[in-house]
Amino acid sequence: MPEAGLSAGATPLKLTAKDFKSDQEVRWCPGCGDYAILAAMQSFLPDLGIPRERIAFVSGIGCSSRFPYYLNTYGMHSIHGRAPAIATGLSVSRPDLSVWVVTGDGDALSIGGNHLIHALRRNVNLKILLFNNKIYGLTKGQYSPTSELGKITKSTPVGSTDSPFNPLSLALGAEASFVARTIDSDRKHLQSVLRQAAEHQGSAFVEIYQNCNIFNDGAFEVLKDPQTRDEYVIRLEHGQPITFGKDGEFCVTHPPGAFGLRVRPTAEVSPDEIVVHDETVAEPAYAFALSRLPESDLRHTPIGVFRDVARPVYDDLVRAQLDSAKEKVTRSADEELAALLGSGDTWTIL
Amino acid sequence: MTKQVRQLDRVVIRFAGDSGDGMQLTGDRFTSETAQLGNDISTLPNFPAEIRAPAGTLPGVSSFQVHFADYDILTPGDTPDILVAMNPAALKANLGDLRPGADIIVNTDEFTKRNLTKVGYDANPLEDGSLDGYVLHPVALTSMTVRALESFEISKKDAERAKNMFALGLLSWMYSRPSESTLRFLERKFAARPEVAAANIAAFKAGFNFGETTEDFVVRYEVSPAKMAPGEYRNVTGNTALAYGVVAAGVRSGLPVFLGAYPITPASDILHELSKHKKFGVTTVQAEDEIAAVGLALGASYGGALGVTSTSGPGVALKSETISLAVALELPLLIIDVQRAGPSTGMPTKTEQADLNLALFGRHGEAPVAVIAPRSPADCFDAALEAARIALTYRTPVILLSDGYIANGSEPWRLPDVSTLPDLRVEFASEPNGPDGRFLPYLRDPETLARPWAVPGTPGLEHRIGGLEKADKTGDISYDPANHDYMVRTRAARIEGIQVPDLEVDDPDGDARVLVLGWGSTYGPIGAACRALRQRGLPVAQAHLRYLNPMPRNLGEVLRRYDRVVIPEMNLGQLASVVRSKYLIDAIAYNQVRGLPFTAAELENMLEDVVKNA
Ligand SMILES: Cc1ncc(C[n+]2csc(CCOP(=O)(O)OP(=O)(O)O)c2C)c(N)n1
Ligand code: SF4
Ligand SMILES: [Mg+2]
Numbered sequence: 002m003p004e005a006g007l008s009a010g011a012t013p014l015k016l017t018a019k020d021f022k023s024d025q026e027v028r029w030c031p032g033c034g035d036y037a038i039l040a041a042m043q044s045f046l047p048d049l050g051i052p053r054e055r056i057a058f059v060s061g062i063g064c065s066s067r068f069p070y071y072l073n074t075y076g077m078h079s080i081h082g083r084a085p086a087i088a089t090g091l092s093v094s095r096p097d098l099s100v101w102v103v104t105g106d107g108d109a110l111s112i113g114g115n116h117l118i119h120a121l122r123r124n125v126n127l128k129i130l131l132f133n134n135k136i137y138g139l140t141k142g143q144y145s146p147t148s149e150l151g152k153i154t155k156s157t158p159v160g161s162t163d164s165p166f167n168p169l170s171l172a173l174g175a176e177a178s179f180v181a182r183t184i185d186s187d188r189k190h191l192q193s194v195l196r197q198a199a200e201h202q203g204s205a206f207v208e209i210y211q212n213c214n215i216f217n218d219g220a221f222e223v224l225k226d227p228q229t230r231d232e233y234v235i236r237l238e239h240g241q242p243i244t245f246g247k248d249g250e251f252c253v254t255h256p257p258g259a260f261g262l263r264v265r266p267t268a269e270v271s272p273d274e275i276v277v278h279d280e281t282v283a284e285p286a287y288a289f290a291l292s293r294l295p296e297s298d299l300r301h302t303p304i305g306v307f308r309d310v311a312r313p314v315y316d317d318l319v320r321a322q323l324d325s326a327k328e329k330v331t332r333s334a335d336e337e338l339a340a341l342l343g344s345g346d347t348w349t350i351l
Numbered sequence: 352m353t354k355q356v357r358q359l360d361r362v363v364i365r366f367a368g369d370s371g372d373g374m375q376l377t378g379d380r381f382t383s384e385t386a387q388l389g390n391d392i393s394t395l396p397n398f399p400a401e402i403r404a405p406a407g408t409l410p411g412v413s414s415f416q417v418h419f420a421d422y423d424i425l426t427p428g429d430t431p432d433i434l435v436a437m438n439p440a441a442l443k444a445n446l447g448d449l450r451p452g453a454d455i456i457v458n459t460d461e462f463t464k465r466n467l468t469k470v471g472y473d474a475n476p477l478e479d480g481s482l483d484g485y486v487l488h489p490v491a492l493t494s495m496t497v498r499a500l501e502s503f504e505i506s507k508k509d510a511e512r513a514k515n516m517f518a519l520g521l522l523s524w525m526y527s528r529p530s531e532s533t534l535r536f537l538e539r540k541f542a543a544r545p546e547v548a549a550a551n552i553a554a555f556k557a558g559f560n561f562g563e564t565t566e567d568f569v570v571r572y573e574v575s576p577a578k579m580a581p582g583e584y585r586n587v588t589g590n591t592a593l594a595y596g597v598v599a600a601g602v603r604s605g606l607p608v609f610l611g612a613y614p615i616t617p618a619s620d621i622l623h624e625l626s627k628h629k630k631f632g633v634t635t636v637q638a639e640d641e642i643a644a645v646g647l648a649l650g651a652s653y654g655g656a657l658g659v660t661s662t663s664g665p666g667v668a669l670k671s672e673t674i675s676l677a678v679a680l681e682l683p684l685l686i687i688d689v690q691r692a693g694p695s696t697g698m699p700t701k702t703e704q705a706d707l708n709l710a711l712f713g714r715h716g717e718a719p720v721a722v723i724a725p726r727s728p729a730d731c732f733d734a735a736l737e738a739a740r741i742a743l744t745y746r747t748p749v750i751l752l753s754d755g756y757i758a759n760g761s762e763p764w765r766l767p768d769v770s771t772l773p774d775l776r777v778e779f780a781s782e783p784n785g786p787d788g789r790f791l792p793y794l795r796d797p798e799t800l801a802r803p804w805a806v807p808g809t810p811g812l813e814h815r816i817g818g819l820e821k822a823d824k825t826g827d828i829s830y831d832p833a834n835h836d837y838m839v840r841t842r843a844a845r846i847e848g849i850q851v852p853d854l855e856v857d858d859p860d861g862d863a864r865v866l867v868l869g870w871g872s873t874y875g876p877i878g879a880a881c882r883a884l885r886q887r888g889l890p891v892a893q894a895h896l897r898y899l900n901p902m903p904r905n906l907g908e909v910l911r912r913y914d915r916v917v918i919p920e921m922n923l924g925q926l927a928s929v930v931r932s933k934y935l936i937d938a939i940a941y942n943q944v945r946g947l948p949f950t951a952a953e954l955e956n957m958l959e960d961v962v963k964n965a
Contacts, residue, residue, distance in 0.1 A: 023815065025827065054810045059650070062818075070815050070828065075807035077653060078817025079646075080676050086643035090650025090658065091807070094609050094634060098654070098807055116646070119639040319634060326629035334602045337631065339769040342595055346383045346532055347585040347766070350576075 018044040020053065023073040029064060034185035034212035035132065039071055045192045046072075049099070049199055056099045059088040061113060063105035064139045065132035065211065082113025085120040085129065092126050093316050099199070102129040107137045110146040110166050118175035123315040124203040128195075131168060131206070132185075134213035135220050142216035149297065154216075169292035169307060172206040173285045178312040179205035180288055182304045185212060186225050190236075190304065197306055203314040223299050235294065237305030242275040252276075253294070262290045264301050280309040354563075355570045361420035362526065362574055363428030366518070367445045368437030368458075369406055370399055370413045373515040377435075378415025380519055380536060384528035386586045386763060389576030390419040393875065394586075394761045395427035395948070400616075400700045407461075407469050412444040421575040425875035425882075427760060429950035435518055437461065437492070440470045446482075454486045456521070458514065460493035488567055492517055499557035503550040513554035520558025527573045530559065580765060587764040589728035589757035590617070593687060594624035596735025597659055598631050600685075603736070604743060604775035607632040609656040611647030613640055613666060616699040617755040618689035621661040641666035645673040645686065652682045655779060655806035657739060661687040664706045665696070667750070671714050674748050676818050678718040678842065681793075681802050683742035683749075685735075686720075690754040692946045701946025702755035704871055707925040710750040711900055717839045719846040721745070722900040724752040726874035729764035731757065734897065736773060743777050745849055746801040752899070754921075756948045757872045780805035780812055785824075790814055792826040800845035847901050854903040858892035859885065864965045866913040867958060868938070870896040870926055872948065873919055879951035880958055889962045896926070907934045914965045917941060919954055 021043045029035045046056070056074040060066035062081035069076030075098075079087050084102045092100040102120075109117045109131045120127060136154065137143040143156040147168060151160040172180050179201040183194040191209065198205035210221040223229045235245045235253065243253040244267055252267040252275045262276060282288070288308035295302040330337060364381070368374045375396055382394050395416045404411030418428035430450040436442040438461035449455070462477055476482055477489055496514040497507065516537070523530050534552055541548035562568050587595075601608035610633065612622040626635040634651075638644035641662055648658030660670065667688045677684045692698035693705045706713075710722045721741045725734035731753060738749040780803035785791045790812045793802050805812040814826060822829035823837055856866070857878075869877045874895050881893045894909060896902065910916055910930070918927040919941040927940035941957055943949060 025815075052810065053813050054808055057807045070817070072815075073813055075813055076815040076817075077680070078815065078819065080672055080818055083642060083646045083673065086638065086646030087650035087653070089636075089643075090609060090611060090647035090652075091654045092650075093636065093647075094607060094651040094656045095654040095807065115639055116643050119643065319636075323629050323632065323634060327632065330630050334631070335769045338599055338602045339766075341598065341628070341631075342766050342769070343583060343585065345585055346386065347583050348387050348389065349583050350389060350579050350581050 016047040016053070018047060021046045021073050023071050025070045027071050028067065030215050032214040033064070034134065034214070035065060035068070037185045037188065038132065038191065038209060038211060039068065041188045041191045042195070043072065045195050046074075048196065051099050055097060056101070057091060058101045058103055059084045059091065060103040061105070061108035062139065063108045063137070064213070065103055065105040065134075066108060068103040082108050082111070083116060084108070085113065085116040085125075085127065088127050089120055089123070089125045093319050096126070096316055096320060100127050102127050104129065104131050105138070106131065106133045106135060106145045106147040106168070110168060110171070114146075118171070121172055121175040121177040121204050121206060124176070124178050124312050126203055126314050126316045128198050128205045129207065131208050132211040133168060133208050134211045134217055136213050136217035138213045138216055167292055168208045169206075170289060173289045173292060173308065176285075176312075177206045177308070178203045178310050179306070180292075180308045181206070181306040182208045182210070182302075184210045184221060184224060184304060194306060197309065201309060203312055221299065224302055233300050233302055235301055235303040237278050237291070237303050237307065239278055239280050239306065242272070242277050244275065260290070261293055264294065280306050282308070283310055354568070356527075357570050357572050359572050359574050360422065361418065361424065362433070362572065363416065363418045363431045364433050364435070364522065364526075365414055365416045365431040365445060365448070366435045367412055367414035367441035368435075368515070369440065370402075370404060370411050371406060372413070372437045373512070374413050374415050374437070377515045377519050378417055380533045381522060381528065382417050382586055382761065383532050383536070384523060384530065385417065385419045386584065387529050387532055388574075389579070390421060390574055391423045391577035391579065392586065392761070392763055393418045393424055393427045395756070396759045398700055400698070407438055407440055407466050409440050409444050409470055412440050414441070414445060419574055421577050423577060423579065425878040426948070426951055429952045435522065437514070437518070439466050439472055439476075442476065443470050443472065449485065451484055452486065454488060455482065456488045456490055456518070458492035458518075459489045460491050490521070490561075490567075495561065496554050496557065500550045500553060503546060503553065505546055505550050509547055510550065513551050516551045516554040517558035517561075520555040520560075521562045523555075524559045524562030525568060525571060527571060530555065579763070582765040584763045584765050586761050587729055587732075588620075588759055588761045589725065589731040589753055590620040590689070590759070591624055592729055592731035592764065593725075593735050593751075593753060593758075594621050596732040597621075597625060597685070597739070598628050598633060599732070599769075599772055600736050600739035600775060601631055601633060601657055603772050604657060604739065604777060606743075606777070607634065607656045608659060609648060609651030610635045610659045610661065611638050611644035611651075612636075612661045613638050613644045615641075615663045615666050617691055617758045618661045618663050618666070618687065620758070621687060621689070641669040642673060645670040645684075649673060649677050649680070649682065649684055652677075652684050653680070653807070655804070657683065657685065657743070659685040659687065661689070663689050663691050663699075664693050664709065667706060667709055667713065674720065675714045675716055675718045677748045678714070678720060679818050679821075680816050681746045681842075682804070683746055685738050685742050686748060686750045687735075688750060688752050689758045690752060692944070698946045700755065702872065702921065702948060703944060703946060704752075704754060704873070704921040704925065706752060707870070707899065707922065707929075710752055711929065717843060719843050719900065721747055721749040721846055721849055722752065723749060723898055724871035724896070725757060726871060726895055726897065728757050728760050728762050732764070732767075736775070737897075740773055740775055741849055743775055744801065745799055745845060746804060747846060752871055754872050777804065779809065781809060783811055791824045792816060793821055794824045795841070800841060800848060849901050851898040851901060851903055853905040854894050854896065854909055856892050856894045856909055857881070858890070860890055863890040863892035864914040865958070865962050866892045866894060866910070866916045868894050868896065868910070868916055868918050868926070868930070869920070870899060873921065876949040876951045876954055877919060880954035883951060883955045884958055884962065889959060891958055891962055899926070902933070910934050910936045910938075915939060915961055917958065917961055919943075919949060919957075921949070
């Protein structure tokens with residue numbers, strides 16, 4: 002691992018949001034949800050207690066993927082869909098860094114779907130933030146792999162015939178050890194999810210509902226509107242019974258004999274029937290069932306941390322193999338190399 | 352009986368059999384024995400693409416050719432002097448390549464009616480006189496082996512399997528090879544099954560003694576050691592040498608090596624080899640695909656490692672977009688392309704100089720990279736070090752073009768003195784380089800035009816890079832027309848300015864009027880053809896390009912010195928078109944795409960025509 006400069010002049014750790022703002026002019030459309038996420042991130046990063054130089058953001062391509070330019074950390078705006086792969090190379094070779102991936106619904110789930118699922122299954126130490134606006138923003142409004150069936154867009158004038166992915170279900174199917182969802186406009190919630198993701202060892206997958214006010218405005222409005230949100234959003238809290246509604250009049254139960262979870266009026270069930278949320282359930286079926294709760298109109302959308310379990314971290318496994326091999330080295334690198342080159346059958350000509 | 356001993360200066364042997372007959376191992380062992388004796392050697396394995404093609408069929412034939420001599424040789428030989436054919440399919444598939452009067456040892460046990468019909472022999476070639484032009488040695492290899500191993504407590508299958516060691520013993524006797532290394536090898540290989548080890552050793556000895564006693568073999572041959580430079584030697588394949596070169600680049604640069612790779616023939620052995628060398632700080636990741644593989648390597652380079660990815664043509668095609676990103680990011684990256692016959696899946700186990708165009712031009716945008724090609728198996732070591740030097744010094748992707756022929760072929764390699772290998776140490780940026788204490792990630796070194804390598808973790812140098820066009824010096828996003836023009840030209844100038852040695856011409860008498868120009872793995876056959884012509888009094892000059900981008904500064908001048916320039920390639924003229932367009936030289940392209948290396952003889956014939964008419 003390169004040592005150059007790592008020890009020299011360490012950044013003082015009393016940082017503020019301002020320290021994480023880069024000098025680049027932010028160029029999203031006015032009103033775009035990305036602004037809120039950026040602001041939340043800039044004010045959250047100082048709390049992490051990690052010096053700026055040890056943080057790296059790697060993104061793909063899309064409006065969302067401009068994110069790294071606006072943060073005064075190390076950053077790479079890479080190519081469409083490949084950020085998880087590039088970030089894996091960085092993370093595995095540099096365990097001293099905190100590596101974040103910023104991606105969009107097209108970037109992560111369409112062109113880059115393969116890299117995403119493999120990063121998750123390996124459990125690479127990456128914090129993956131998927132800005133889901135259910136549309137291709139940068140290319141000006143085509144449907145994406147999270148757009149609903151029948152969605153009318155520039156490339157689907159009479160409605161999309163594709164069924165969408167459920168990003169959380171997909172991540173869970175790919176063995177993700179940390180899965181969460183949050184919303185651009187809810188800064189407090191967003192930051193609490195980011196904090197827990199940052200603390201997680203291994204891949205943390207966070208879906209952030211993000212409003213594209215130009216090409217898919219209001220996609221998540223029912224989750225934000227004070228008139229509707231209480232009935233639409235289920236806030237998950239570890240160790241708490243899952244209830245929602247203005248006065249907790251709805252709850253989530255696990256009907257005996259059924260596979261999934263159900264939403265029921267709280268008044269109609271006995272308190273011990275209400276599911277108590279537990280992020281640490283080893284069996285992914287529970288988090289998967291949570292991920293299936295939303296109706297097509299977004300009613301019953303859980304937000305928060307669905308799953309947070311410990312699983313061997315890829316970076317650690319790779320490093321352990323390297324370290325144990327290096328432990329056996331007794332000679333200088335040049336001597337080891339000479340021994341390697343001369344291994345096998347050799348002969349001498351005088 | 353007393354045997355005659357005859358002295359030879361060179362021999363070409365081909366071992367051929369069913370994929371399950373262990374011919375690669377047999378050839379390997381014979382090569383190792385021959386190396387011990389100090390002959391010069393060149394080998395060429397040839398195996399089917401199918402892992403387990405139906406037994407006894409033509410597609411299932413696997414062979415290993417070894418050429419050894421008492422002088423320095425350049426190729427595995429055009430035409431075998433002796434063929435060991437373990438079954439009718441092996442005979443049929445290889446007979447056409449033999450020289451007239453060659454020796455053929457056949458395993459008669461396999462020449463059954465059923466096996467003959469399987470490969471379309473109506474009559475038994477051992478009996479119908481069709482082999483009269485050869486010296487035929489019918490040997491019941493299987494049954495003699497089984498009989499020799501009767502006293503061993505092993506299965507019949509294990510006994511039959513040892514027939515390749517019987518054949519090896521016989522050939523070792525025939526060519527007076529030392530057998531200790533093979534015996535030691537067998538003990539090691541079957542360490543867990545001592546009875547099988549002993550049986551294989553017994554089979555080897557039975558074959559050796561059979562040669563000694565049978566009347567069918569009256570002559571025993573000797574080939575004296577070749578005159579080679581003093582030093583310690585080993586035999587090495589191109590893929591192994593390449594992997595060692597990558598390890599050496601890590602050691603000599605002091606950087607961790609990070610290989611991202613996705614398995615593909617004929618490059619997978621580089622991944623296999625490098626995955627063994629963790630103690631050198633070499634990390635290998637078998638990625639989910641080639642795009643991820645190069646992405647991983649680039650991510651590691653960004654973090655301050657030597658990022659490497661190894662693949663073949665189809666993989667390079669997939670990596671193209673990421674290589675362009677690396678061009679824009681100006682980070683070191685080594686891309687190893689072990690070329691194979693294309694297009695598409697083509698002929699995966701067969702060689703071709705398929706990807707020069709791909710390496711030079713296969714990217715979107717103006718995206719020049721350095722391209723370099725080793726000329727022989729052992730040369731892969733030096734080429735890998737040189738590729739790493741360029742990548743690290745100039746902060747650029749470098750494509751290294753090996754191919755199936757040198758990847759799997761082998762030759763003796765004089766072990767380098769490690770302390771004399773190039774010093775590849777690099778300096779990471781550690782301080783702001785701008786006037787006002789700012790860090791300018793695209794402020795270039797005036798000599799190399801390389802930008803600073805500022806790895807994450809360095810305080811004060813936080814910066815953002817990406818695929819969007821960057822402003823000169825600051826690296827900020829820029830759509831400024833003049834800036835783009837400047838950056839495109841500067842990236843090109845950086846590659847064009849890479850220091851490479853002048854091209855050397857081999858023209859012993861200095862009177863040649865014809866120059867043969869090659870690149871990569873054709874070095875051996877071209878060299879052998881030129882030698883043969885010179886021995887016949889026909890002057891011809893040879894020059895071989897290691898650097899394909901940038902090309903040596905003196906290339907134009909060299910080309911203009913000759914009346915005719917001939918460019919033989921195992922493709923349809925990829926280097927020839929570059930040379931024509933770059934130097935306006937009416938080069939003669941000589942091309943062959945049969946999945947096989949050139950023979951020296953065909954090049955000699957072709958060049959003879961050109962030289963006589965020049
Ligand atoms: C190889 C490649 N193909 C296509 C594109 C064009 N492209 C850029 S962004 C994008 C989709 C972005 O959608 P999403 O990931 O949802 O990001 P958003 O802009 O919505 O944040 C596409 C198709 C590209 N840059 N590269
Ligand atoms: S197009 Fe949509 S996602 Fe992109 S910046 Fe504009 S509002 Fe945001
Ligand atoms: Mg989107």
